[in-house]
Every structure is written in structure tokens, then in C-alpha cells.
Amino acid sequence: MDEILQATSTGLRSVVREVLGDRDLRTRVATKADGSLITAADTKLQQAIRAWLDTLEESPALxxxxxxxxxxxxxxxxxxxxLWVLDPLDGTTNLASGIPYTAVSLALLEAGRPILGVVYDPDRDxxxxxxxxxxxxxxxEPLRVMEESHPATLAECVALIDFKRLVPELAATLAAQHxxxxxxxxxxxALDWCWLAAGRGQLYxxxxxxxxxxxxxxxIASEAGIVSQTLDGDTVFTCSLQGRSAMAAASPSLLGQWGDWIAGAL
Structure with missing residues (x-):
């Protein structure tokens, strides 16, 4: 890793561990207008990370x-x-429920393109x-999805799938005929993408x-060799607040098979 990435990851890790050391923050839970949960930890992490970014550069855009x-x-x-892009706590419902699968996600965009990404999992350090x-x-330690290490067919893969945000027809077909x-x-x-990069799943x-x-x-997943696209066949990343769909796989061959299957199910 280069010095900027090392300094960013070390600093973020330190801030997160300090804030989440106060376990009381996890138990103070409210509901946002969209129905999702927010804890005092979300708010405190965002404040602390903003203050830390202020020490890295003058008036950072966040x-x-x-x-x-x-x-x-x-x-x-x-x-x-x-432009720094922050999710102070991805997996808030997990945190509030005591499920150890949360992350803090921070990216740096230059001229509207991501150049640096850090995702910290405090439960596993x-x-x-x-x-x-x-x-x-x-x-x-380097992450790289190796051609010889991943399955050749969908039938051999572990898939990381968020059913809640899929159209009902696709979700039902996946559940019945996966x-x-x-x-x-x-x-x-954020952590799902990282687990793909680490080889802990082959489809997304x-x-x-x-x-x-x-x-x-x-x-992180892209730099590790994961290939991806939206359900419409576009690049997943766009510098926009609009929600983006995503399908991904450990190889172009698997992505082709995955995309063909999904297209047939829609």
C-alpha cells in the first residue's frame, strides 16, 4: 500500500475503535423517516470521522x-x-441487534472518480x-481473485444476495429455482463487496x-479482480445519489452465466 492509503486506513481504524469502545452508543436506537434504523454510534462515528478528515486536509468535501x-x-x-464519501456505519440493524457484521466505509473521489477505498470491519478487525x-x-495482505481458484459454473458458487431490494418476480424465482x-x-x-474480494463468495x-x-x-472488489455490472448492463459506479443495482462475479465467465440466468428470470 502507498503512504496515503496506509495513513487513511490507520487513521480510520483508530477513530472507529475509539468511538465503538463506548458500547452504550449501540443501544440508543431511533427510526429515520425512511423506516431504517439509526443508532447513536452512526451519528458519533460520522462526527468523529469528519473531525479526523479535517486533520488530513483543509476543508475537506464530505x-x-x-x-x-x-x-x-x-x-x-x-x-x-x-470528495470523500462516507457511510459511518453500514449494517446499522446488525449493530442494533448484536449481529457482528458491520463496517465503516470511506472512499475518496477525484474529479468524480473513485481512487481510494477503505472498509473497516470492527468485529473482525x-x-x-x-x-x-x-x-x-x-x-x-494483497487480495486477488485467481482464475484457478474459483468455480467454473454457477452450480458450484456461493451467492451473496440482498433479496429485499430485488423486484418480487426475480426474488421469487431465485428462492424457488436458484x-x-x-x-x-x-x-x-460494503462488507459484501469486500468478502467477494476475499473469495468468501463468488456471486453477488x-x-x-x-x-x-x-x-x-x-x-476494493474491482481491484481484486471481481467483475460487475448493473442489471441493465451498465457500469456499477456513477457519481450520483441515485440507487444502483449490481450483479458481480469472480470471473467474466461466471458473470456472463449469472447475467444470462437473471435475464431469463426477469
Missing amino acids: LAEEQAEETNQALIDTVPPR ECFTARHGAGAWCNG PFRSQRNFGSV LHGRARLWDYVAGWL
Whole structure:
């Protein structure tokens, strides 16, 4: 890893561990307007990470989940030269329920393109990182999906699928006639992408994720060799607040098989 990525991952890790050391923050839970949960940990993490970013550069531009939509949209509209994108806690329902599958996700965009991604899993103390064009790592160890190590057919794969945000017809078909060996859904978009990068699944499907949910994890997975597209066949990343669908696989061959199967099910 280069010095900037190392400093970013080390600093983020330190901030997160300090904030989540106060376990009382996890138990203070409220419901947002869209029906999703928010804990005091979400709010405190966003405040602490913003303060830490202020020590890295002067007046950093920050787009974050627990920030007013109009503020985030203004940042998208102006496309600042450098834009940090933060999900202070991806997997809030898991945290509030005591399920150990959450992450803090931070990406840096330059001229509207992701160049750096850090996803930290505080439960396992795993820090996934990536630099555009340079590779991906977990706790400093390189991540690379190897051709000879992944299955050749869908029937041999483990799929990470978020059923809740799929159209009902596709979700029902997947549940009744699944083409893969087995399926998992853990509740953190950022961490799901990282687990794909680490070889802990070979297929992925999500109906709609926001920019802060996916951008860091998507960069990490892409740099590790995971291939992806939207359900419409477009590139997953776009510098927009609109939700994006995503399908991904450990190889172009598997992605082709996965896409053909999904198209036939729709």
C-alpha cells in the first residue's frame, strides 16, 4: 500500500475503535423517516470521522449518509476536485441487534472518480483497502481473485444476495429455482463487496444501493479482480445519489452465466 492509503486506513481504524469502545452508543436506537434504523454510534462515528478528515486536509468535501440530502446533492452537482464519501456505519440493524457484521466505509473521489477505498470491519478487525490501478488489500495482505481458484459454473458458487431490494418476480424465482450452490445475505453492502474480494463468495446481486453504501467496497472488489455490472448492463459506479443495482462475479465467465440466468428470470 502507498503512504496515503496506509495513513487513511490507520487513521480510520483508530477513530472507529475509539468511538465503538463506548458500547452504550449501540443501544440508543431511533427510526429515520425512511423506516431504517439509526443508532447513536452512526451519528458519533460520522462526527468523529469528519473531525479526523479535517486533520488530513483543509476543508475537506464530505458526502455522508447521515447528512442532509440537499447537502449531498449539492456536492454531486458541483463535483469538487476531491470528495470523500462516507457511510459511518453500514449494517446499522446488525449493530442494533448484536449481529457482528458491520463496517465503516470511506472512499475518496477525484474529479468524480473513485481512487481510494477503505472498509473497516470492527468485529473482525479487518481493514480492506484499495487504490485505483494499484490493487486491493486486507490488513496489508494483497487480495486477488485467481482464475484457478474459483468455480467454473454457477452450480458450484456461493451467492451473496440482498433479496429485499430485488423486484418480487426475480426474488421469487431465485428462492424457488436458484442456480447456485448456496446463498447468504448478511446486511452490509460494503462488507459484501469486500468478502467477494476475499473469495468468501463468488456471486453477488443487489437491487438498489446508494453511493455511500457501495463505492469503497466496489473499488476494493474491482481491484481484486471481481467483475460487475448493473442489471441493465451498465457500469456499477456513477457519481450520483441515485440507487444502483449490481450483479458481480469472480470471473467474466461466471458473470456472463449469472447475467444470462437473471435475464431469463426477469
